[in-house]
Amino acid sequence: MALSHSLIQFMLSLRRQQFIGAGPAVRLLEFGEQNWFYDVRPEELPVLIGQFQDIPEERRAALLAEMNALLQTRPATEPFDLSKVFYKLVFNYSDYTAIDLHGSESALKLDLNEPLGLPEHAWDVVTNIGTTEHVFNQYQAFKSLHQLVKPGGLILHSLPNQGCFDHGFFNYHPTFFYDLAVANGYEILALIYVDCSQIPHQMRQLASQADYVRLAVGKQLSSYSGLICLYRTPGTPRAFQAPRQGYYDNRLPPELQKAWNELAR
Numbered sequence: 001m002a003l004s005h006s007l008i009q010f011m012l013s014l015r016r017q018q019f020i021g022a023g024p025a026v027r028l029l030e031f032g033e034q035n036w037f038y039d040v041r042p043e044e045l046p047v048l049i050g051q052f053q054d055i056p057e058e059r060r061a062a063l064l065a066e067m068n069a070l071l072q073t074r075p076a077t078e079p080f081d082l083s084k085v086f087y088k089l090v091f092n093y094s095d096y097t098a099i100d101l102h103g104s105e106s107a108l109k110l111d112l113n114e115p116l117g118l119p120e121h122a123w124d125v126v127t128n129i130g131t132t133e134h135v136f137n138q139y140q141a142f143k144s145l146h147q148l149v150k151p152g153g154l155i156l157h158s159l160p161n162q163g164c165f166d167h168g169f170f171n172y173h174p175t176f177f178y179d180l181a182v183a184n185g186y187e188i189l190a191l192i193y194v195d196c197s198q199i200p201h202q203m204r205q206l207a208s209q210a211d212y213v214r215l216a217v218g219k220q221l222s223s224y225s226g227l228i229c230l231y232r233t234p235g236t237p238r239a240f241q242a243p244r245q246g247y248y249d250n251r252l253p254p255e256l257q258k259a260w261n262e263l264a265r
Helices: 005-016 042-051 057-073 078-090 138-148 174-184 209-217 254-262
Strands: 026-031 093-099 123-129 149-162 187-195 202-205 225-232
Touching: 005 078, 005 187, 005 202, 005 225, 026 138, 042 057, 042 078, 057 078, 078 093, 123 138, 138 149, 149 187, 174 187, 174 209, 174 225, 187 209, 202 209, 209 254
Parallel strands: 026 093, 026 123, 123 149
Antiparallel strands: 149 225, 187 202, 187 225
16 A cells, blocks of 8 residues: 555645645544555655645745655655655645554554444545455445544545456446445545556546446556545535445436446456
8 A cells, every 4th residue: 555656646636726735734544554655756755845835834844854854864664654744745634543454553453344443523534545455344444434534524545446466355446436425425526547557657537437438438448447536525424325336226327328238247
């Protein structure tokens, strides 16, 4: 689980659009403690910090000091520490918590297959970056995500779509994210298809589920790809609901119904 070029660029885009990081400090929870993938050089981080003119000077100086200290000392925890500095830039977090059986010493060693026993609706942002595909109990993992984020908060997923052979238990398709949103009242702020077969990864915004289906019909899907999804949760608490797939729930428009019957399965 690591922050790679495509995800870093996506988060920077969100920060520039002020979806994240521009307001008051937030509480951030990660399902899977992220380290740094190094396809973006750590030496580029001070330049990124300098690009955001809305950061108060005192906070900018603190970020630069922390970054420069890391670059000089290169501690054993550097991959995790680099990600946290980047998160301070893009999320402006006041409090950081990670759940990871194989993370740093500060990560909570909790099993995502089970209820977590953490305070509900306590975090402004919850991330799931390359984590739940390794969890067998999908229902409990996504229920926990739902329960832990605040009403009106953000959930960020970055998960495998195709390829990643034998990487985890599951790959995910757009129908998963669309149907999960319908079941739980999530607003989809962004859904990105990432072609990981190219360097740098190529990202394509999916404005609708039909966009992905058109790629499939046109045989333009990569054999190695991922999906990035950003949700905003409803403004009032709702009990988690397991989704029903749109096809079986008779919610697909004619174009997608036709593709369902024609595409190989």
